[in-house]
Amino acid sequence: MKPLDSFTEDGARRLIGRRVVDVRGEKVGTLRRTWLDPSTYHVEFAGVRIGWLFPSTRVVPARDIKFDEENGLIRLEHPRGFVSKAPHSNPKAELAQVIKEEIDAYYGCSVPLRRTSDIKEMRPEDALDTPGLDFGYQRAGQAQAATQVNDREYATK
Numbered sequence: 001m002k003p004l005d006s007f008t009e010d011g012a013r014r015l016i017g018r019r020v021v022d023v024r025g026e027k028v029g030t031l032r033r034t035w036l037d038p039s040t041y042h043v044e045f046a047g048v049r050i051g052w053l054f055p056s057t058r059v060v061p062a063r064d065i066k067f068d069e070e071n072g073l074i075r076l077e078h079p080r081g082f083v084s085k086a087p088h089s090n091p092k093a094e095l096a097q098v099i100k101e102e103i104d105a106y107y108g109c110s111v112p113l114r115r116t117s118d119i120k121e122m123r124p125e126d127a128l129d130t131p132g133l134d135f136g137y138q139r140a141g142q143a144q145a146a147t148q149v150n151d152r153e154y155a156t157k
Contacts, residue, residue, distance in 0.1 A: 002069060004043050005062035009036055012043045020048050021073050022080040031074050032057050033091040045103065047091045048076075050084050058086040059095070059103050078107075 007015070012034040020028045033047035046065055047057040064077045076083060087103050089095060095103075 001066040001075065003063065004034075004046060004065035004067055004074070007034075007043045007062075007067075008041055009034075009043075012036075012046075015067060015074060018072060018074050020076060022076050022083065023078060024080075026080055028076060028080045028083055029055075029058075034062070035059075035095050045095060045100070046074075047089060048083060049091075056088045057091045058083055059089050059099075060086060061103065061107055061109060063109070064107060 004012070004015075015031055016033070018031050020031055022028050029048045029050040031046060032049040034043045035045040035047075036042065037044035043062040045059050046062055047059055049055050049057050060076060060078070060083060066075045066077075067073075068075050086106055087099065089099060
């Protein structure tokens with residue numbers, strides 16, 4: 001069996017429309033769409049069409065899918081019930097980064113992102129290297145203290 005995330009666009013395109021089965025061998029649906037990783041051009045996510053009356057395209061990470069070349073089937077590493085509750089997407093649209101993170105989190109494959117807002121980490125060349133720069137906080141504190149002194153003097157008169 002060949003992992004789906006080893007396929008490039010051309011190879012994955014030939015798999016569209018194939019039958020998808022779950023970990024127990026039960027039919028889940030058909031492969032409707034693949035989304036590529038823009039950095040590797042390999043399949044990153046796959047859309048599985050589930051249901052016949054009200055069909056939807058559920059998204060599965062490609063790392064959890066294998067192509068069974070002998071039987072021509074696409075095998076998921078999850079049961080049908082789990083995949084049927086997975087995040088869904090429009091098969092004609094691209095996946096936004098937020099949706100990709102939601103999909104990874106659903107399948108337990110989330111990569112924790114470390115977000116930062118510190119300019120020294122984001123763009124060190126733009127950071128000011130002046131220690132003790134207070135951005136006016138010290139002056140504001142001095143002004144507040146002066147106001148309190150003036151208030152006390154006024155109250156004693």
